[in-house]
Amino acid sequence: MSTRILYVEDDAFVARMAKRRLEGDGFDVTLCEDGAAGLELGQSGEFDIILLDHMLPGMSGIEILKQLNPEETPVVMVSGSSELSVVVEAMRMGAADYVIKETDGSYLDLLPRTVNRVLTHMKLLEAKREADERIAKQAETIQGVLDNMDPGITLFDPSMQLISYNDRFTELFDLPPALVTEGVPLIDLLKQLASNGEFNADRVDEEIAERLDLFSSGETFRIDHQRPNGLVIEIRGGPMPVGEFIASYTDITERKMMEEELRRLATTDPLTGVNNRRRYSEISEREMTRCKRYRHPLCVLMLDADHFKNVNDTYGHEAGDRVLKALADACVAELRDVDVLGRFGGEEFTVTLPETPMETALEAAERLRAKLAATDVELEDGQRISFTVSIGASCLAGEDEGLTDLLNRADAALYKAKEEGRNRVVAA
Numbered sequence: 140m141s142t143r144i145l146y147v148e149d150d151a152f153v154a155r156m157a158k159r160r161l162e163g164d165g166f167d168v169t170l171c172e173d174g175a176a177g178l179e180l181g182q183s184g185e186f187d188i189i190l191l192d193h194m195l196p197g198m199s200g201i202e203i204l205k206q207l208n209p210e211e212t213p214v215v216m217v218s219g220s221s222e223l224s225v226v227v228e229a230m231r232m233g234a235a236d237y238v239i240k241e242t243d244g245s246y247l248d249l250l251p252r253t254v255n256r257v258l259t260h261m262k263l264l265e266a267k268r269e270a271d272e273r274i275a276k277q278a279e280t281i282q283g284v285l286d287n288m289d290p291g292i293t294l295f296d297p298s299m300q301l302i303s304y305n306d307r308f309t310e311l312f313d314l315p316p317a318l319v320t321e322g323v324p325l326i327d328l329l330k331q332l333a334s335n336g337e338f339n340a341d342r343v344d345e346e347i348a349e350r351l352d353l354f355s356s357g358e359t360f361r362i363d364h365q366r367p368n369g370l371v372i373e374i375r376g377g378p379m380p381v382g383e384f385i386a387s388y389t390d391i392t393e394r395k396m397m398e399e400e401l402r403r404l405a406t407t408d409p410l411t412g413v414n415n416r417r418r419y420s421e422i423s424e425r426e427m428t429r430c431k432r433y434r435h436p437l438c439v440l441m442l443d444a445d446h447f448k449n450v451n452d453t454y455g456h457e458a459g460d461r462v463l464k465a466l467a468d469a470c471v472a473e474l475r476d477v478d479v480l481g482r483f484g485g486e487e488f489t490v491t492l493p494e495t496p497m498e499t500a501l502e503a504a505e506r507l508r509a510k511l512a513a514t515d516v517e518l519e520d521g522q523r524i525s526f527t528v529s530i531g532a533s534c535l536a537g538e539d540e541g542l543t544d545l546l547n548r549a550d551a552a553l554y555k556a557k558e559e560g561r562n563r564v565v566a567a
Contacts, residue, residue, distance in 0.1 A: 141167040144254060145186040147177030147203070148217070149195050153240075157190070157250055164251040174198035181207050181214075188254055189214045190238075193225050201228055209233040210485070213257045217246075223397070230404040239276055273405065291388035294379075299325040299355060302383060311372055311388050312337070325354055336367045354384055363391070371395045408482040410460055411467035419481025423491040424542050426479065430493060430535060437535040438500035439542075440490040441549040442466070442507070445527045445561040447486040458518050459486075462526050465516045473507055489546065497534040497566060504530045504564040512562060527562035529553055534567075 144161060148154040149172045158168045169186070171177040174197035181189050181203065189207070191214055193200035204214055213235035218225050226237050235257045240246050291308030295301055301323045309319050318331055329347045332338065338346040353360050359377040366372060369392070376386035406418035414422065423439070430437040444450075444466060451459040463486060470480050470488065479491040490507075492500050508530055515523045531553030533545045548567035556565040 141165055142188065142254065142258065143186045144168045144188055144190060145171065145177070145180055146190040147171045147174070147181070147195060147200070148190070148192045149173070150192075156244070156247055160247045161251055161254070166251070166254065172196070174200075174203055178203045178206055181212065184212070186212060188212065188257060190217055190250070190254075191215065191234075192217045193219070193229075201225060201232070204229060204232050204234060209235060215253055215257060227397070227400065227404070230401075231409060233409055237273075273401075293386050293388075295325055295354065295384045295386075297382045297384075299351070299384070301325070301328070308388055311370070311390060312366070326351065337364070354386070357384070363395075408467075411464055411482055413467045413471065413488075414479065414481035416481060416483050419479060419483070419489060419491075420542060422479045423481075423489075426491055426493045427535060427539075427542055427545070431537075431539070435494055436496040437545075438492045438495045438497055439533050439545040439549045440492065440500065440504050440507075441483070441531045441546065441553045442470075442488045442490070442528045443530075443553055443557070444486040445529055445557075447526075450524070450526065454518060454522075454524065458516070458524070461516050461518065462486075462524075465514055466511060466526075466528065469510050469514055470507060473510055474503075489549075497532065500532050500534065501564060501566055504532055508562065508564055529556035529561045530564045531556055532564065532566045 142165075144166050146154060146157055146161075146168055148157065148170065151172065154170045154172070158170055161168045169180070171180055172195075174195035176197075177191070177195065178198065180186070181191075189212055191200045191203060193216065195203070200216060200218075204216070207214060210233065214229075214233075216226060216229040216234045216237040217240060218229070218237055219240050226239075229237060236253055238246050238249055238253055291311045292303075292305045293301060293308055294303040301319070301321055303321070304319060308314075309316060312332060313335065314328070314331060318327065326347070329350055333343045333347060353362070354376060357378045359375075361373065361375045364372045364374055370390055371392045373389045373391045374386060375389075376384060379385055406415060407413065408415045427437055429435075444462060447459065447462070450462055463482075466486075466488065467480070467482065470490065474480060474490065475492075477493055479493075481489050483489045492503060495503070508528060512525070512527045515525055517523050531549040531551065533548035533552060535545060539545060552565040552567040556563050559565065
């Protein structure tokens, strides 16, 4: 049976092109041009994945996403390249992924890959490459916005004396107006910056010399300069046709914060704040490779909240979310800094314990089980509930080819723990 895709898109031409491209890869695509109708179809449970445009008649893609359950039916946000805030908001709300609608239409070729990635959890290296590409595209988008802002400007003659500048330059670096005058040498400006604490105190002379070399080289350059007050200033410089050297100074602090936020969203579970499945697998594969190379022990734990469906059915999904958050918080508090914790999906969590033999791993698992069994969760109405977990454990073996082998054995042990009555630890 073909994968069923709902694509909510008001641009009929774009929708037809996307449908043709996706159906060429064997997908079953249903198109919808209206926001309200798209919401109704999205809530029907008839589709495996939803592709959701942001700008729609009737209601926006964000408004639709608020009323969907992206954990049951994954949602891919399809957004214009200028709508970075929409992308960030959608990811915060649980969108599985997003696609930027590039004007050259190249994004159409990304749609089938994106659908496959969300539904099949692409292999680690492929997922990492895609995440890097997304971050790079967002950085380019933000840079395009910043290029339209008024940066600080300086113009130096071939002997590196200041010819011209604007007020924004002095504002960005808190330079005294009496110093920044036409004819002042670049070295004097750099020394003033050094006295303001702009350079590393252990290598002030070296950093001043490096900046002089950059400006005097006659070549184009770009560097990021972090000020003591936390601002990040992008400095771009390049030669002019008649021998002068021009440099621009742009405050990119918000851009850096946005990039960091995007990186965080791409690697963490939005509900619990722990590693998402992709990031957990990436780190754990690396640890497994290292331990296998040096013949060191490594174990994996798989945890599952017992009777979690009953919690949701009895107290509501908000209560279930609180249980999952409490589970994750307790694990973070109990585990070592070197241990790797991730939400694998639903109420299932995984832990990788590097440099840990099975006996020690079982002791750690038992501590976790006991801690969680003693944890009370306070609900919104003040009521307190408790929960337990079942844990399966597996240890790295010589024949293991990848993390999946350990996870499969841990999952089998977890299943056995459930069969034996739950609230227990079982080793593979």
